[in-house]
Amino acid sequence: MSASDSTPALFDTYNARFLDPRTIARSFIVPHAAFTLLCKNENSLVIGPRGSGKTTLMKMLRPSALRAWQHESKAEYIKSLLFHAVYVASDSGWSSRLALVKPDHPEYKIFEILQDATFVTYSMMSMLEAVSEASSIEDEDDEALQKFRIRLNNNKEGELSSELAKRWQLDLEFSSFRAMQFALDDRIGLIDHIYFQIASLEKRVNLAELEKFPFLSIGLVAAIKSFVTTVNELCEDADRIWAFCIDEVEILHPTLELSLLKSLRSTKDQRIRFKISASPFSRTQFTQADSTAPMGGHDFTPITLTYARKHESVRFSRQMLEALLREAGLLTSPHRLFGSSRFEPSRPQSRGGKKGPYAKGGQRYSALKGLEKDDPTFADYLRRRKIDLENVDSKTEDARAEIRKLIQIAEIRREFGVTNILQTPGGSIARYRSRKRIGDLYTGAESLLTICDGNPRWLIGLMRPLIDEAKRRHRVSRSAQARSISTAIARFLSLLTTIPFPHTSQGELPITKIIDQIGEFFFADITNRDFKTEPFLSFVIDKHLNERELDAIGAALNQGAFVFIPSQENEHCTGDIRDKRFRVSYLLCPRYKLPLMYGQPAALSRILHRRTSVSSIQYTLNDLLYTE
Amino acid sequence: MREDIKKLLMPIAAPSDLLADEYDLGFYTIGYERRARFIASSLAGRTKSLCAFEYNTNALAFAENRAWAVNQKVLIKPLADYRVDRESNFRKFVAHYIEEYSSKEAVKRLFVDVSSMDRSLIGRLLHSIFAVIKPPFNLRLCYAPASFVEPNYNFVPARECAASIPELSGILGIHQSSLSLLLGLGYEFGISLGLLEQFEPDHALVFTPTGTDDRYDDAVRKANFDFDFGIENVGLFPYRVNQPLTLFESLFSITSNVSNLHRIIVAPNGPKIFAALATVVGLFRAPQIAVLRASLAAQPPPHHVEADGSIVAMDFRCG
Numbered sequence: 001m002s003a004s005d006s007t008p009a010l011f012d013t014y015n016a017r018f019l020d021p022r023t024i025a026r027s028f029i030v031p032h033a034a035f036t037l038l039c040k041n042e043n044s045l046v047i048g049p050r051g052s053g054k055t056t057l058m059k060m061l062r063p064s065a066l067r068a069w070q071h072e073s074k075a076e077y078i079k080s081l082l083f084h085a086v087y088v089a090s091d092s093g094w095s096s097r098l099a100l101v102k103p104d105h106p107e108y109k110i111f112e113i114l115q116d117a118t119f120v121t122y123s124m125m126s127m128l129e130a131v132s133e134a135s136s137i138e139d140e141d142d143e144a145l146q147k148f149r150i151r152l153n154n155n156k157e158g159e160l161s162s163e164l165a166k167r168w169q170l171d172l173e174f175s176s177f178r179a180m181q182f183a184l185d186d187r188i189g190l191i192d193h194i195y196f197q198i199a200s201l202e203k204r205v206n207l208a209e210l211e212k213f214p215f216l217s218i219g220l221v222a223a224i225k226s227f228v229t230t231v232n233e234l235c236e237d238a239d240r241i242w243a244f245c246i247d248e249v250e251i252l253h254p255t256l257e258l259s260l261l262k263s264l265r266s267t268k269d270q271r272i273r274f275k276i277s278a279s280p281f282s283r284t285q286f287t288q289a290d291s292t293a294p295m296g297g298h299d300f301t302p303i304t305l306t307y308a309r310k311h312e313s314v315r316f317s318r319q320m321l322e323a324l325l326r327e328a329g330l331l332t333s334p335h336r337l338f339g340s341s342r343f344e345p346s347r348p349q350s351r352g353g354k355k356g357p358y359a360k361g362g363q364r365y366s367a368l369k370g371l372e373k374d375d376p377t378f379a380d381y382l383r384r385r386k387i388d389l390e391n392v393d394s395k396t397e398d399a400r401a402e403i404r405k406l407i408q409i410a411e412i413r414r415e416f417g418v419t420n421i422l423q424t425p426g427g428s429i430a431r432y433r434s435r436k437r438i439g440d441l442y443t444g445a446e447s448l449l450t451i452c453d454g455n456p457r458w459l460i461g462l463m464r465p466l467i468d469e470a471k472r473r474h475r476v477s478r479s480a481q482a483r484s485i486s487t488a489i490a491r492f493l494s495l496l497t498t499i500p501f502p503h504t505s506q507g508e509l510p511i512t513k514i515i516d517q518i519g520e521f522f523f524a525d526i527t528n529r530d531f532k533t534e535p536f537l538s539f540v541i542d543k544h545l546n547e548r549e550l551d552a553i554g555a556a557l558n559q560g561a562f563v564f565i566p567s568q569e570n571e572h573c574t575g576d577i578r579d580k581r582f583r584v585s586y587l588l589c590p591r592y593k594l595p596l597m598y599g600q601p602a603a604l605s606r607i608l609h610r611r612t613s614v615s616s617i618q619y620t621l622n623d624l625l626y627t628e
Numbered sequence: 629m630r631e632d633i634k635k636l637l638m639p640i641a642a643p644s645d646l647l648a649d650e651y652d653l654g655f656y657t658i659g660y661e662r663r664a665r666f667i668a669s670s671l672a673g674r675t676k677s678l679c680a681f682e683y684n685t686n687a688l689a690f691a692e693n694r695a696w697a698v699n700q701k702v703l704i705k706p707l708a709d710y711r712v713d714r715e716s717n718f719r720k721f722v723a724h725y726i727e728e729y730s731s732k733e734a735v736k737r738l739f740v741d742v743s744s745m746d747r748s749l750i751g752r753l754l755h756s757i758f759a760v761i762k763p764p765f766n767l768r769l770c771y772a773p774a775s776f777v778e779p780n781y782n783f784v785p786a787r788e789c790a791a792s793i794p795e796l797s798g799i800l801g802i803h804q805s806s807l808s809l810l811l812g813l814g815y816e817f818g819i820s821l822g823l824l825e826q827f828e829p830d831h832a833l834v835f836t837p838t839g840t841d842d843r844y845d846d847a848v849r850k851a852n853f854d855f856d857f858g859i860e861n862v863g864l865f866p867y868r869v870n871q872p873l874t875l876f877e878s879l880f881s882i883t884s885n886v887s888n889l890h891r892i893i894v895a896p897n898g899p900k901i902f903a904a905l906a907t908v909v910g911l912f913r914a915p916q917i918a919v920l921r922a923s924l925a926a927q928p929p930p931h932h933v934e935a936d937g938s939i940v941a942m943d944f945r946c947g
Contacts, residue, residue, distance in 0.1 A: 019830075050825055089804055091800075092826050092827050092828070093797075093798060093800065093801075093807075093827075093891070093893070093918065094800075096789060096790045096791060096797070096918070096920065097790075097791070097794075097797050099788060099789070099790035100711075100712060100790050100791060100794050100797070101712065118800055122803050125802075125803035126803065129803075184803075185802050185888065188800050188801075188802060188803075188888075189888075191800065192799050192800055192915065195797070196795070196797075196915050198794075199794030199795055199797060200794070200795045460859075461858035461859065464858070464860070487853065487856070487858075488858070490853065491821065491853060491856075491857075491858050493783075494783055494817050494818040494821060494853075495818055495821045495822055495825060496818075497783030497784070497785060497818045498783075498784075498785055498786040498818040498819055498821075498822045499785060499786075500785045500786065500787070510785060512783070559825075
């Protein structure tokens, strides 16, 4: 809870779905690129894993959210909006009903029809809500918001209700929005009634019997068109544009999901736009021969809420963290709270007489110099490239680009590579590398922000305990940061363990073990005897993977375990993941001691199908949690 | 649940000495856990007829459990298609069995041992009993806690998540109605987290079990990351496994505000007594509440599951 308000704050709740738009707006951190695209008068497909902020983004298009939003660029965003947003949520409860029967059961088709009708009815409710919202805009509201206003008096409301009721086959007691709301509630009750008649075996229902309920055949597009026509006519604004923001289509049954995705195809009706959010992977895909399949960049704008490159995710995460700190009453910077990061010092240049990181004794200088001393292949590389570490500090940032790229790899090799030998009285032994222990490499403000990978849910989960500590001690220790990272990783992996096993050439293999194999492969490539400037740190889903492997990797992708790397601008990942390139989420990198970057790609089958020993088939708690 | 039963149903604490009572009939299961027959064998001498639902397995103690049942002339009913009772065969069987073996004039006395039942069987059996039984009756729900063995803390993949039986699917609710998740906690942290991820409730209440063995309590805490789900809108609700009446009253009271505006989903992981009581509450409030089964990829534990010697029980008296 926010200290000043009794309404829940976004940071207190798990998901934006149940928050009203005003509450969301109070804590909204705008991902500029994504929101700018979403505001365009085009069909959009918002793609992101769980927790990436899809719902928040969609809900922010609503006038009530825009009204409550405090942001310097708010007027510009509103100016760019040429449509009214209608937000339509899906519901996980629907899928658990359908999960009761298999597709070959006679009831399955009936349950599909009932889910379609439920979705259409909820969409109708959302449309009503959008009109009510638009009619609640008052003279006192921002000038910019006035374009969304719909002026309704009792007569007009009655007329609109009556006309819509006719088209949506509703029996109204009287003509008002309230009566329509009741009628739609009754319709949901009727759908429930039909469902429970079948479910409780009170009555056998066959497909033909459903014809008694003509409303079951009202399709979404028909409902939308009748709504748009009726409202626009009544408002005497025939060209008014409506964007239907349909959230989480992956929850819906495959046929409905596919038909909604098809609606992204450009239509001649310029009054209607679709903005749909979906997970990156889906088994529901258009066939290549399907000429009605929409094309990204042509029929719709793909908006990806994951960040292949970290500068965008760090910027977004930093804004979000600063908002969290403000909410907690901590008027300080992330750097002051968490310190600097060995991977990515946030102060690149020397200022006020302080040593720069590349100056003798500076952080980066020490790291590189240490590796040069211990690692002959790195020293050889420097020689070949004519890089003198003593001179790097005097060069410009641009001139230092090559060496800057090496710093993370150097740090990993120095810390965990074969040159890191512990001298003991009994001889030399390679230093033990525990997967559970999170090294200081990953602590510090910049690393923490990178690890969150731009995922609001992860950031909140990772930062909450640290902010609590900051409230007590004004500075967060490295060990507390490491502990919080370790817990966040363990929590995430425990979630991934619930994904069913795929069959690989090595037999059944849990997705977590697949991630282990990928992580180990990358780690081995970095810490190999020979220094590499471009080690393998990403993978391509190649043709040698089987369908069950694809399913498992897709499920992990939908949870955010992997991040899509587009090979060209505007390439997006939705549905089919074959031939696409991914990296391991930065959240998981500390577990495998990987740098927070992506190098060159390896074919995934090369990683998964090689002969390696998988220590045990399942994770145990002790594999995940690190306790000092 | 039928209205006539709803009106008269009284939850009451079972007496401490279950052997003081006699039973017309009792239901239990033949599975791979050795504790599966603990209650049946304890009450066999006081029960006119025993019926065992038999799982399709050969693991661990299954053979000895079956041998005991055969020796005791238990009516063995192999399990098939009980989750969706499409032809009403399950219900008819229960109706016939109760009719044949229970008292016609006096109060029918029956017990259901849920210790080794899966959540769908608990749902199907209780749903069938409440659908066919005629008051007056006393239904005793029994549960044999397992003696503590340090779990291996394995993370096991999920198989599916759906209503335990179709009748307990819950209502759709009005548009964007709020959602509460009542989550019973077992050893499966990933499953619990997965349910929170899947349903994204606006509030979750996590029921944390407390047994009679401190080691069990510690293990539950450890397996669930000290009950830290990394989110704020989760409340903890500790309950004692051996105080089922208190737990039932709590569940009943918490779910009293279920409505079209406020939906409730119960995911009764953890001890089966929690699942059984949640099922009774679900049946009482049906169709409003959803009661789920979030099942793991089935695999027997690496060791025998023995009863700890105690029996947890509570009664539902009607008429």
